[in-house]
Amino acid sequence: xxxxxxxxxxxxxxxxxxxxxxxxxxxxxxxxxxxxxxxxxxxxxxxxxxxxxxxxxxxxxxxxxxxxxxxxxxxxxxxxxxxxxxxxxxxxxxxxxxxxxxxxxxxxxxxxx
Numbered sequence: 001x002x003x004x005x006x007x008x009x010x011x012x013x014x015x016x017x018x019x020x021x022x023x024x025x026x027x028x029x030x031x032x033x034x035x036x037x038x039x040x041x042x043x044x045x046x047x048x049x050x051x052x053x054x055x056x057x058x059x060x061x062x063x064x065x066x067x068x069x070x071x072x073x074x075x076x077x078x079x080x081x082x083x084x085x086x087x088x089x090x091x092x093x094x095x096x097x098x099x100x101x102x103x104x105x106x107x108x109x110x111x112x113x
Contacts, residue, residue, distance in 0.1 A: 001026055001096060001097060001113075002029075002096070002097060003021060003026050003028035003029065003094065003095070003096045003113075004028060004029045004031060004094070004095045004096075005017065005018055005021065005028045005029070005030055005031065005092050005093070005094045005095075006031050006033040006038065006046075006089070006091060006092055006093040006094075006095075007030050007031060007032060007033065007091070007092050008032070008033065008034060008091050008092070009032070011091055011092070013091070013092065013103070013104055013105065013106050014091050014092040016106040017092045017094060017103040017106040017109050018030065018092070020106055020107075020109050020110070020113075021094070021109060021113065024110075024113050026113065028094075033086050033089060033091065033093075034086050034087060037082075037083060037086035037089065038083075038089075039083070040079055040080070040083045043057075043079060043082060043083060043089065044079055046093050046095065046100050049095075049099065049100040050093065050099075050100040050101055050102050052102060053075070054075040054078045054079055054082075055075070055078065056090075056102075057082075057089065057090050057102060058070070058078050058081075058082060058088050058089070058090060059087065059088050059089065059090050059091075062087055062088055064085050064087055064088060065081075065088060068081055068085070070088075090102055090104065091104075092106075094109050094112060096112045096113065098111075098112040098113070099111070099112040100112070
């Protein structure tokens, strides 16, 4: 099964999700999204395919969110900010042939394995 995880190794939830994928017998493509962020259209599609709003996919507790004054931003401005500042992308997103999930909590990955 083709599985891709947009991963941050410093994030406990992301590490737990990666472990769950591997424990289920899969070796995913691991994308360090801070170094290799998804393109804007790919990010927009992942968010939509996961059934989320753009605001639900942004890490509003990150300092950069406040620095950029994103509280009143629309979806397009949020997407632009997330692409320019990938630390603002909530994690981990997992993409499989069965669907896309923002795996918070990590157990959500089981829905698409």
